[in-house]
Amino acid sequence: MVQVSTQPQQIVNGMDDSPRGKLLSAAARLFRDQGFDRTTVRDIAREVGIQSGSLFHHFPTKEDILFAVMVEVIRFNTERLRAAIAGKADPAEQLRALIRAELQAIIGDTREAMSVLVYEWRCLTPQHQQEALALRAIYEQLWMDALEALRSAGRLKADAFITRRLITGMTSWSSNWFDAHGSLTIDQLTDIILDRVIGEHCA
Amino acid sequence: MVQVSTQPQQIVNGMDDSPRGKLLSAAARLFRDQGFDRTTVRDIAREVGIQSGSLFHHFPTKEDILFAVMVEVIRFNTERLRAAIAGKADPAEQLRALIRAELQAIIGDTREAMSVLVYEWRCLTPQHQQEALALRAIYEQLWMDALEALRSAGRLKADAFITRRLITGMTSWSSNWFDAHGSLTIDQLTDIILDRVIGEHCA
Amino acid sequence: MVQVSTQPQQIVNGMDDSPRGKLLSAAARLFRDQGFDRTTVRDIAREVGIQSGSLFHHFPTKEDILFAVMVEVIRFNTERLRAAIAGKADPAEQLRALIRAELQAIIGDTREAMSVLVYEWRCLTPQHQQEALALRAIYEQLWMDALEALRSAGRLKADAFITRRLITGMTSWSSNWFDAHGSLTIDQLTDIILDRVIGEHCA
């Protein structure tokens, strides 16, 4: 399992200490806080400590910055999902690991970029939407494989697609209320959500 | 139970056939489709058949239009919630009615304005956020009352607050996938969600 | 024959005292003096006494201003050509009138816009080039009709196309040297050029 922290700095591979990485981290936070449209390239530049014109040595347009943020976070979290289920044979254990990993993405280390992914989707060009969708499909397939296995094992009664969508709703909305400094831990929330899907009490 | 339709025209009280009402309906749809920032006052004016300058005889700023859309939809759906639980004594029946009503709001007649409520929240001024929050608190209290009653009746084991948040996630995310023309009905989805909260199979 | 003056104000129909007309006159002069690319929309706005943003209530883009200048001057001078030959039966008299009219266009009242027509042609979009070309074709046809008539009458030995091009060269270049305040008059220059085409001394 990947070691994740809740440190302020992003740990996404492509968002490292390089100029490009720092730029993407700053952009992700600004896009989350103010929205893509209300974030000016001058805002981003100021945050990184360069002139606004210099941004365009790294990215051809402002929208490409948004796209890069999204691609990085999808790729990183797809890897996180893979690592989470690696070596786990029990479908229920896999599901728990997936929920845990997705919560980590949404309210933990990549929360800013994940929020951008949801809220600024329509700011992507149609072409970039299509490309990002292809990457998300890989991410979603990992979920579907685990849910279908669970169903085959008789541990899931409900439709796998609908189940996934209900889980998505529960995890993604948690960014709006989960308090990292509160008493509820991610592990506890994981179990609560898992219980909504395959309650032990279910026959 | 309120009679709701999936007609194109909005049925929110304040969004009627009056100039103001048509303006708010048009704005809600445009804000949903393009986002608040990408919708120009000229877009709205064109939709209503007036000049952009004339908008400002109805609303002092563009942001006030957004605020009005949100206030109308919160008020309308709060009334819908009240009507839904009126006359129902059984907490479980109340809960089912609440879920049904919220789904109706999110994927039915007020779906456009509800989407705006979620996605354009940060475009409100802090002052307006506070006012809207006060209205939402009334809406949320109806939910909390029912959930607490359910808990007191021993029908809900989990924390009421967390439960409400998980429900909110499941219902609000449905706007991203529910197909009004698909085979899944709102009533079926209501039962599926209800089952995640108080499954009959639960001890 | 049209009455033309060498007054500073343009007399092109579409470049009158209306806001649009004053804008086009100012733009024509600036484009001539500084070139299209070096003329900023702020330059034009300042000249007309408005803010730069206000330009775009009259024209959708800066390039459309250039196009409008060109269309106006082509249309106006085509009419001038028509008026010049109207009622003249003798092809030689027609030719003299055409040369006189073209010189008037190039070094007289429309000299600024005519210069723009030649020097800023490539700043037009391909689409606008095509449209302007269609208008110029009408203008050129008036010339070709007269030259062909002259040839049929045995008064022109050389090829009509080549002759027209040599005339174009002589008239258009005159903008680079003709001095409106010098001793050479437009009528004298007309006769000199006419003499290069159908000299009396020619057999």
Place this chain on the structure above:
Amino acid sequence: MVQVSTQPQQIVNGMDDSPRGKLLSAAARLFRDQGFDRTTVRDIAREVGIQSGSLFHHFPTKEDILFAVMVEVIRFNTERLRAAIAGKADPAEQLRALIRAELQAIIGDTREAMSVLVYEWRCLTPQHQQEALALRAIYEQLWMDALEALRSAGRLKADAFITRRLITGMTSWSSNWFDAHGSLTIDQLTDIILDRVIGEHCA
């Protein structure tokens, strides 16, 4: 008479195979095709296969590149004029040689740089305009000497200055229509223009 070709590569002395020469050739073509203002230093650098910053080891500013192109082409064509009349005693023969040489410059081997000379003149700084004008004066003096000789010999009736300007118009405009692959040769065009100046049929 100089041997000239219509090969794509420029044959101007200062525009040879050296880095500087290749740079000037590329710049001349780009300036002709796109205009000075629309040609970026990156365009030029890319054409030469270096980075844009490296251009400034050869020329202090972009405008100096334009100036160098112009100086080279004026010098080269002044030499061409000298070579053309060298050894010719008959003023009429000299005139024919001058027209031939100028056409060669405008529509032959130096056509790109010559076009730049006409169309991008105003992009020069006033200082450079003055310097280039001094070089052009030498070029023009060769023309004036021949025309004055022709006048003294009674072979030219018209004013020499005006005659030169009409010739300039005819030759320079030819760049806009002469087709190197058409049926009209440069020699034929030379004779046609010569005939407009000193027709044999003239008394």
Place this chain on the structure above:
DNA sequence: AATGAATGAGCGTTCATTCAT
């Protein structure tokens, strides 16, 4: 109420030029 021309601050982007390496 409605118009529509005008405002003016601000946007994303460009690009000649610089300079540490």
Place this chain on the structure above:
DNA sequence: GATGAATGAACGCTCATTCAT
């Protein structure tokens, strides 16, 4: 001599808002 990241002023254009009519 060459690099290429960075600069920073300027560009064309947008748009919520105003206001005389």
